[in-house]
Amino acid sequence: MSSEAQHKDTVITRREFINVAAIGAAFLSLAAVFAGLFRFLKPKVAYEESTKFKIGAADNFPVGVVTKFDEKGVFVFSSEDGLYAISCVCTHLGCLVTLTEAGFDCPCHGSKFNKDGKVVGGPAPRALPWLQISRSVDGSLEVDTAKEVSAGTIFKIA
Amino acid sequence: MSESRNSGIGVLADNLKSIWCSFAGSFFRAGKPTSDMSRAAIMVNNFFLHIHSVKTHINSLRPGYTLGMGLISMFLCLITVGSGVALMVYYNPSLENAYNSVKDINFVVFAGRLIRNAHKWAGEGMIVFVFLHMARVFYTNSYKSGREFNWLVGVVLLGLTFMLNLSGYLLPWDQLSYWALVIVSNIMQSPKELTDSLGLTKYFDVGSFSKELFLAGLKPGKEALTRVYLLHVVFLPVILLVIIGVHFWRIRKDGGLTKPVNYAPKYDDIQYVIAPDKKGGIFTPNKTYGLMELAKGKTPAVNIDVEHSVLSWPNLLIAEAAVFMLCMAGVIAYSYYIDAPLKELANPMIPENPAKAPWYFLGLQELLSYSAFMGGVGLPTIALLGLALIPFLDREKDKVGIWFSGKQGKGVAIEALIVGTIVLVGLMAAVIAFGWFRTWWPDIPQIVITFINPGVIWVGFMILWALFVTGRTGSTRMGAIALFTMFLLSYLILTYIGTELRGPNWAFYWSKSQWPAH
Structure with missing residues (x-):
């Protein structure tokens, strides 16, 4: 056996190894605690309503009429071609836009959208999303606020 | 035998007779403040007073130098703590009761409205006076020569002051609370604006993650209110008070408040203070030091300008008591005449138009109206970083x-x-x-x-x-x-x-x- 002094440059001493291992273990367990804390804080269940809701039969939407579903934050438009739904939640910071002659206005920070929901002014980073309309098994129409469709997608009633 | 019993009872009787003196004496251990010695001993022996040094430099007592801004901030903070605990007696952090309990505080509880007003205005006052205090420290060039760390602590305190005010107005669950919660949570989500542009959102959606963590859901609801409440009454205040302690501790360790190198008292300054009785003994420049000498850095005013220092009792304490009384009087008078706002019950279907934050955030709201990410996250971060870096970029x-x-x-x-x-x-x-x-x-x-x-x-x-x-x-x-x-x-x-x-x-x-x- 050679003395520790001779090996000092190349060999990690037992003391150094244990020091590093202890400190490393402390930091690792701390990291585990923080990861656990994040997981603890992140809810597993959101007690919120379903994003999908029924809007009734197509007869409820005569051509040219706009129906607002306040609680869901959705406008349903009825045109010659069919129905389309546009979210009224502003893409900037989540206020609810109002319908105007030219399109939509947001009361909080002044975003402006045209009739198709496209941004024409203000800070909103994206157009108002068009939402999916589908027909449920009982014949009623449904809108899903979590499912976005590309702008211009019209649900044909015929 | 009888003699010893007599003496035992006799001692007890004597102790009883002198109980008032010995009892009071155990509280007022330094005796009456009639000599420099006892005035010094009060400052050293009292837990609450020993945050000050025994002697204070005349320059630190000049109202025109400190303007009392830091003290006012501290006293306003104490007022918010006291009134806040009082409000917690009646406030109930649930969606069903929050708004009604605040209404009860305003219209039913004895002195409830005054306490709520005082809480609100002292909190907003903290923003004003913390800013003014920061400006005083900045303009008197007091953020350097060992004080860099305390400047950083101060910047953290400024941030905490804003966060406490913000979390406070989320609690009544009126229209302001609800829509502010919507906007704040979406600001937390706004890094998405950046990750969307870079196409990173599907790999790394830090914005949505922090929003969900804060709200405990996707929309503001009961869990969100619980979290905000905990932040406002436990988490943030405890951090604030601990860091205020550090802030004060550093003042002592950095050698007291700053003063000009070649300070010479003017006639006006001398008028304010009561000079020590005697110049000899422990009050000479040659005073001896204990372990304090071993501490690194600038211990309190060692051998510097001793002839311009006066006893903190009574000079400093009278000034502090006066500032406290003015603060209290100001807050109560303001709160008596001006009511803290309370809007109608939160309505998730209709935002107010315009939906304005309290005044101290409206500059930020203006910036938000250009870009959510830059106004809400980017520029505030740059501003705080800029403030934090000042003492390291200017080292003259x-x-x-x-x-x-x-x-x-x-x-x-x-x-x-x-x-x-x-x-x-x-x-x-x-x-x-x-x-x-x-x-x-x-x-x-x-x-x-x-x-x-x-x-x-x-x-x-x-x-x-x-x-x-x-x-x-x-x-x-x-x-x-x-x-x-x-x-x-x-x-x-x-x-x-x-x-x-x-x-x-x-x-x-x-x-x-x-x-x-x-």
Whole structure:
């Protein structure tokens, strides 16, 4: 056996190894605690309503009429071609836009959208999303606020 | 035997007879403050007073030097703690009861409205006085020569003050609370604006993650209210009070408040203070030190300017008591006449129009109206970082403790005030009159607006101006004065625009009377 002094440059001493291992273990367990804390804080269940809701039969939407579903934050438009739904939640910071002659206005920070929901002014980073309309098994129409469709997608009633 | 019993009972009887003296004496251990010795002993032996040194420099007692701003901030903080605990007796953090319990506090509980008003106004007062205190420390050049760390602690305290005010007005669950919670949570989500532009959102959606963590869901609801409540009554106050302790501790360790190197008391200054009885003994420049001597850095006023120091009892304590009484009187008088706002019950279906934050955030709201990410996250971070870096970028050691570092600094500050007003008002006027990129080219990519918007341009101008001043004067201190002055100025101007000149749909109006009637 050679003395520790001779090996000092190349060999990690037992003391150094244990020091590093202890400190490393402390930091690792701390990291585990923080990861656990994040997981603890992140809810597993959101007690919120379903994003999908029924809007009734197509007869409820005569051509040219706009129906607002306040609680869901959705406008349903009825045109010659069919129905389309546009979210009224502003893409900037989540206020609810109002319908105007030219399109939509947001009361909080002044975003402006045209009739198709496209941004024409203000800070909103994206157009108002068009939402999916589908027909449920009982014949009623449904809108899903979590499912976005590309702008211009019209649900044909015929 | 009888003799010993007699003496035992006798001693007890004597003890009983003198109980008032010995009992009181155990509280007032230093005796009456009739000599310098006992006045010094009070400061050393009392837990609450030993935060001060036995002697205080006359310059620190000059109202014209400190303006009492830090003390006022601290006292307002104490008032919010006291009134806040009182409010917790009746407030109930649940969606069903929050609003009603605040109404009860306002209209039913004895003195409830006064306590709530005092809590609200002392909290908002903290914002004003913490800012003024920061400005005092900055302009008297007191953030350097060992005080860099305490300046950083102060910047953290400024941030905490804002966070406490913010979490406070989320609690009543009125229209302001609800829509502020919507907006704040979406600001937390706003890094998405950036990750969307870079196509990173599907790998790394930090925005949505932090929003969900904060709200405990996707929409503000009961769990969100619980979290905000915990932040407001436990988490943030405990951190604030601990850090305030560190802030005060550092003042002592950094050698007390700053003072000019060649300080000479004026006649006016001497008038304020009561001089020590005697000049000898422990009050000579040659006083001896204990273990304190071993501490690194500047221990309290060692051998410096001892002839300009006076006993803290009574000189400092009288001044502090006076400031406290003025604070209390001010808050109570203000709260008696002016009520804290309470809007109607939160309505998730209808935002207010305009939906305005309290005044101290309206400058930020103006910036938000250019870009959610830059206004809500990017620029505030740059501002806080800029404040934190000041003592490390300007390390000139001379002229510490002198307002504006002398005449040149005053000139630079006034110049920054004038130039800043012209440029910022001009920029804002142009934006209000002509709009911004999206108005001209609706198809412009979002990332361009995120990085080039009026807020960013203004911050860029401030930095360029500070560099220009630094180059012209050859002094980093002068550059810092220009930058800091413009920072304060923009806070004022943007707050004014947000408060007075913005109406429904965040459109421009000269005054509220021009708002369209709904």
